[in-house]
Amino acid sequence: MGIVSRHVPYDQAEETAHDAFIRAYQSLATFRGEDNFRHWLASIAVRTCYDFWRQRYRSKEVPMSSLTQEHQEWLENVISDTSDRAFGEYGSLKEAREVLDWALAKLSAEDRMVLELVYLEGLTVRQAAELLGWTTANVKVRSFRSRKKLQKLLSGPIGEGMIQ
Amino acid sequence: MKDNTTKVREALSAAYREKDTVRVGELWETRVMGHIRSLGAPASPANFSALFSRFVWRAAPIASLLIVALTVALVNLDYTPEYELTATFMTDPIESTVEQLWGR
Numbered sequence: 001m002g003i004v005s006r007h008v009p010y011d012q013a014e015e016t017a018h019d020a021f022i023r024a025y026q027s028l029a030t031f032r033g034e035d036n037f038r039h040w041l042a043s044i045a046v047r048t049c050y051d052f053w054r055q056r057y058r059s060k061e062v063p064m065s066s067l068t069q070e071h072q073e074w075l076e077n078v079i080s081d082t083s084d085r086a087f088g089e090y091g092s093l094k095e096a097r098e099v100l101d102w103a104l105a106k107l108s109a110e111d112r113m114v115l116e117l118v119y120l121e122g123l124t125v126r127q128a129a130e131l132l133g134w135t136t137a138n139v140k141v142r143s144f145r146s147r148k149k150l151q152k153l154l155s156g157p158i159g160e161g162m163i164q
Numbered sequence: 165m166k167d168n169t170t171k172v173r174e175a176l177s178a179a180y181r182e183k184d185t186v187r188v189g190e191l192w193e194t195r196v197m198g199h200i201r202s203l204g205a206p207a208s209p210a211n212f213s214a215l216f217s218r219f220v221w222r223a224a225p226i227a228s229l230l231i232v233a234l235t236v237a238l239v240n241l242d243y244t245p246e247y248e249l250t251a252t253f254m255t256d257p258i259e260s261t262v263e264q265l266w267g268r
Contacts, residue, residue: 005186013186021196028206078175079168096179119173120180154172 003042007049007116020048039130046113046131053109071099075154103153111146118143119150 004017024044031040074095104112117128118139129139 001186001188006180006183010183010186014188014192017186017188018192018196018199022199022203025200025203025206075172078171081171096175097183100176100179116180120177122177151169 003045004049006121007046007113008052012052016048016052017045019052020045023048043131043133046117047133050109050113050132053112057109067099067102071095071102074099099154103150106153107146107149110142111149114139114142115146115150119147 001013001017004020005013008016020041024041027044031037104115107115113132114128117123117131118125123131125136125139125143128134128143129136132139
């Protein structure tokens with residue numbers, strides 16, 4: 001449930017987790033005893049979330065909000081902060097989540113999943129590849145490109161070159 | 165001092181992790197289990213013996229019929245096996261030649 005909650009909107013998490021469990025049940029034949037069951041189940045949950053976003057983007061149901069003055073100020077505050085403290089506390093602000101949702105909505109389903117797994121969760125390329133069922137080379141390339149896209153997206157509201 | 169990319173990454177990662185985990189209740193579990201029960205038994209993995217009995221044994225009657233038909237055809241065509249030719253050379257190597265055998 002934790003995996004699904006992180007990857008899909010709050011109001012869709014229950015339904016997506018339901019789908020993940022049904023898919024896991026139907027794929028029980030593919031589970032080999034020597035595999036880690038939690039890892040196997042996590043992989044199914046991540047792929048179900050990926051399919052959720054693919055369907056969403058295909059039907060153009062992803063809301064394309066725009067950044068407000070508060071969001072731009074939040075970004076500028078993060079960048080102009082010269083202290084060495086942890087920047088995690090900026091993430092607890094409402095604006096942080098809204099900026100993140102705005103940026104992720106501008107990416108494709110593939111870029112979104114890779115960015116969330118590698119850039120935001122801090123998984124290795126290999127771990128992300130195993131969860132998604134992709135090759136490591138594919139994840140590596142997508143990770144690089146999606147990070148560049150994110151930097152470009154966030155640089156837009158506060159000026160080119162601020163986030164490099 | 166941290167660069168801008170690191171700062172933004174730390175802040176966004178924290179925002180991502182802070183997302184609330186949905187708490188599911190018994191009703192949700194009951195609904196999922198009910199759905200699973202309605203699906204019936206999961207598909208079992210395909211094993212070799214099952215595939216063998218399913219496809220190979222089905223072809224056995226046709227293969228048997230083909231063997232019988234080919235045997236009958238060979239007998240009726242008066243087919244001379246190679247070993248008979250070899251035996252002719254071996255028993256009478258001086259008199260028999262290939263030309264004689266083929267009637268030239």
